[in-house]
Amino acid sequence: MIRAMRESDIEDYLVRRAKALSGEVRKVKWIGRRGAPDRVVMLPGSRLYWVELKRPGEQAEPHQAREHTRMRRLGQQVFVVDSLDAINLLLR
Secondary structure, three states, X not given: OOOOOOHHHHHHXXXXXXXXXXXEEEEOOOOOOOOOXXXXXXEOOOEXXXXXXXXXXXXXXXXXXXXXXXXXXXXXXXXXEOOHHHHHHHOO
């Protein structure tokens, strides 16, 4: 029986792919505020991405989407990814 993909599977893949590109990945947690993206991805060439990880087909919760919008207004690159393909597109 094939197991459904979990958010942690997608997260593990993100970390492996970023490291293969000589990048670093850190978990994120806001203090005193909700809605932080799960990870920040730092890649060579000053590429920095905030990544919210979800199970396939899931979307950001309303409070997360509001925080992502605030961050984007400040010029941050925030992505919600729910698949290995989405990670491959992000890190190409």
